[in-house]
Amino acid sequence: MxxxxxxxxxxxxxxxxxxxxxxxxxxxxxxxxxxxxxxxxxxxxxxxxxxxxxxxxxxxxxxxxxxxxxxxxxxxxxxxxxxxxxxxxxxxxxxxxxxxxxxxxxxxxxxxxxxxxxxxxxxxxxxxxxxxxxxxxxxxxxxxxxxxxxxxxxxSPSDYRKFLPRSIRAPFTSRDLADALRLPCNLAQKMAYCLRGMGVIEAVGRRGNFLLYATSVSR
Structure with missing residues (x-):
């Protein structure tokens, strides 16, 4: 190529x-x-x-x-x-x-x-x-x-914590991320998916159709 x-x-x-x-x-x-x-x-x-x-x-x-x-x-x-x-x-x-x-x-x-x-x-x-x-x-x-x-x-995974806005409070959804960072919802969903895969955040429940997240204590 x-x-x-x-x-x-x-x-x-x-x-x-x-x-x-x-x-x-x-x-x-x-x-x-x-x-x-x-x-x-x-x-x-x-x-x-x-x-x-x-x-x-x-x-x-x-x-x-x-x-x-x-x-x-x-x-x-x-x-x-x-x-x-x-x-x-x-x-x-x-x-x-x-x-x-x-x-x-x-x-x-x-x-x-x-x-x-x-x-x-x-x-x-x-x-x-x-x-x-x-x-x-x-x-x-x-x-x-x-x-x-x-x-x-x-x-390292901890470096990606900088993407989480200080204003956001757990538990939060990808929509909360989108609102706080003024991002498209689909990008906020991808961010949440990645941060979860890295171990930076973890799923702690659901709110309607949305997963609820909190910062992982292991990272």
């Missing part, structure tokens, strides 16, 4: 002198090997990495790096690559967006060899017109890194 521009740029930005790039470890291609640390950059679809990460973390320290666009520009190009127009997307990503992907393996966070680093970035999404006999549509053909603005590292 051809490497996308965003992945290639992040790998260049993240690597240090002495790092090994695209090294093979236990039969898997790893983006960056830094001594005893394996660094994997994934721009989307954590589920595709699930088997690989579970295998590597058994014998190695593994860091997963994931970018979230806090600002996105959309560039439309012709079939020949000529720029047609460029605009800023009204959508702005937030750190909580990582839970859209973490639902693939929240339990992996419990492994002391696993860590996650989220990069908040500015990116450009390149779209090209595609058409068939029925309709025409713009499809994304590339993503380009404009700037890495900031990063957040998560070394």
């Amino acid at each position: 051809q490497e996308g521009s965003l992945h290639a740029s992040l790998k260049e930005w993240y690597s240090l002198p002495g790092d090994l790039l695209e090294a093979t470890v236990e039969g898997y291609s790893v983006d960056i090997v830094r001594g005893g640390l394996l660094i994997e950059i994934q721009t989307r679809n954590f589920s595709a990495l699930k088997r690989k990460l579970k295998a590597l973390v058994e014998n190695h320290r593994v860091r997963l790096v994931y970018p979230i666009p806090m600002e996105k520009w959309i560039a439309r190009v012709s079939d020949g690559g000529e720029l047609i127009g460029r605009r800023r997307s009204p959508r702005r990503g937030s750190l909580e967006g990582v839970f859209y992907e973490l639902v693939s393996f929240p339990q992996l966070v419990r492994n002391p060899g696993f860590s996650l680093e989220v990069l908040m970035i500015r990116e450009e999404e390149v779209r090209r017109m595609t058409s068939n006999r029925w309709r025409k549509a713009w499809s994304t053909v590339d993503r380009r890194l404009l700037e890495v603005v900031e990063s957040a590292a998560f070394e």
Whole structure:
């Protein structure tokens, strides 16, 4: 599979002198090997990495790096690559967006060899017109890194406690989380699912169709 521009740029930005790039470890291609640390950059679809990460973390320290666009520009190009127009997307990503992907393996966070680093970035999404006999549509053909603005590292389950707002009181539901953090309900549900899988919160009952949660004393 051809490497996308965003992945290639992040790998260049993240690597240090002495790092090994695209090294093979236990039969898997790893983006960056830094001594005893394996660094994997994934721009989307954590589920595709699930088997690989579970295998590597058994014998190695593994860091997963994931970018979230806090600002996105959309560039439309012709079939020949000529720029047609460029605009800023009204959508702005937030750190909580990582839970859209973490639902693939929240339990992996419990492994002391696993860590996650989220990069908040500015990116450009390149779209090209595609058409068939029925309709025409713009499809994304590339993503380009404009700037890495900031990063957040998560070394253990306890680091994820920062996502719980101080104003929330147990027992609480995913809807309470959504209201407190001003998040879409489906994202708050994924957050609660992940935090429960990590052992940060635990289910303590039900309120109607919603599970009730409280902070776990074991984490």
